[in-house]
Amino acid sequence: MKPVFFILWLLSAGFAAASNITERSVLNGPCTGAGGAPGVCIHKGACGSGAKFIDNACPETPDDVKCCTKTSCGSAGGNCRFTSQCASGNTQSGLCPGPADFKCCLPTKTDPNPKPPTKAPGLAILAKAKEAVGVPYRFGSGSCSGPTGNPKSFDCSGLVSWAVCQVTHRSLFDENLRETYKLYCASESKSKYKKIPFSQRRAGDAVFFGPNKCRCPGRDVHHVALMLDSGTRIWNALNKGTKVREDNFKNWPGRDAPCPYVIRF
Numbered sequence: 001m002k003p004v005f006f007i008l009w010l011l012s013a014g015f016a017a018a019s020n021i022t023e024r025s026v027l028n029g030p031c032t033g034a035g036g037a038p039g040v041c042i043h044k045g046a047c048g049s050g051a052k053f054i055d056n057a058c059p060e061t062p063d064d065v066k067c068c069t070k071t072s073c074g075s076a077g078g079n080c081r082f083t084s085q086c087a088s089g090n091t092q093s094g095l096c097p098g099p100a101d102f103k104c105c106l107p108t109k110t111d112p113n114p115k116p117p118t119k120a121p122g123l124a125i126l127a128k129a130k131e132a133v134g135v136p137y138r139f140g141s142g143s144c145s146g147p148t149g150n151p152k153s154f155d156c157s158g159l160v161s162w163a164v165c166q167v168t169h170r171s172l173f174d175e176n177l178r179e180t181y182k183l184y185c186a187s188e189s190k191s192k193y194k195k196i197p198f199s200q201r202r203a204g205d206a207v208f209f210g211p212n213k214c215r216c217p218g219r220d221v222h223h224v225a226l227m228l229d230s231g232t233r234i235w236n237a238l239n240k241g242t243k244v245r246e247d248n249f250k251n252w253p254g255r256d257a258p259c260p261y262v263i264r265f
Contacts, residue, residue: 025058025065028099030082032057033069038081040098042068048097051080068097073104075144075171081105108169121167122204122265126226129163129235135244137237142178144171156180156224159237159244160206163226164265180224184208184259185216195261202230205262209249214259222256225249 025031025041033039034054041058047068057067070080073095080096086105095104132147132154141149142158144165154162157180161172177183177191183206188194201207208214209223225236225247232250237243249258 024060027061027065028102029058030085031067033067035071037069037071037079038085039067039069040080040082040102041065042098044068046097051097070096072145074106075174076106076108076165076169077145078104078106120204120265122202122226124167124204125160125163125265126204126228126235128166129159129226129244132159132162132237132244135159135237137240137242137244139240144173154237154244156237157183160224160226168265180208181210181216181219181221183224183263184214184221184261185218191263194264196264198258198260198262201227201262203227205264207234207262208259209256210259211256213257221259227262 027041029041031039031041034052039057041061042065044053044064044066047053047066048070050072051068051070053066053068055066058065072078073080074092078092078095080102083091083101083103083105086103088106088108090106090108091103092106093100093103096102135147136151136153137155138149138153139155140158141147141153141155142162144162146152146162147154148158157178161178165171165173172178172183177186183191196205198207205227207225207227208221209225210221212220214221223236223238225234227233228235228246232248234247234249236245236247238245238247249255
């Protein structure tokens, strides 16, 4: 073999061998999990609640080191990743497994004292709530990220608060306004929403139901829904054994009456 061809053969063989070498991973180093999710190589037992791990994604590490990912964290649709990979720069500590720089990356920074948008978003909130059609009811379920529990569920105020969060990026959960009676009985300065007489209701308004004319303070407010029109059609998670759906409170004999006011988002 001529020298020049021998040298070229050595170079090509070396390149082929190098291309077959898998990049070495390290403990607490980055990895790619299921579906391309950003992850961290940690011991399986440290992956934690709400996180998932996959095998064979942290090469040349001990057998119990796995690629751990957590695709949902925080109250605004965040996911766990290394801070160097968080484009928004808005991170929250204490929500993710692994090293200190593997944090919950939130989409955008939120105003701690949010103001309602200039254009009332009621119809957009209603449209978002409709996307949850068929999700089962369970008391206390729901978050800014979506339905919670097993099976994934909403209750009445969880559905409304989730839709508000998704559309306006405001968390009624974090502001302690997620419970039906707390939202209805809050002052306008606290809720930052207008209370409108029930007779002036329209699509997208939050309508409430309870006994004793929904007196405040107190817990005489038992249900919240979103108006589908200016009549009696509503969109809601009604009660145990039902799913998110349309209802008509005109056909509710024996149930609580509508409260004197609706909330306009």
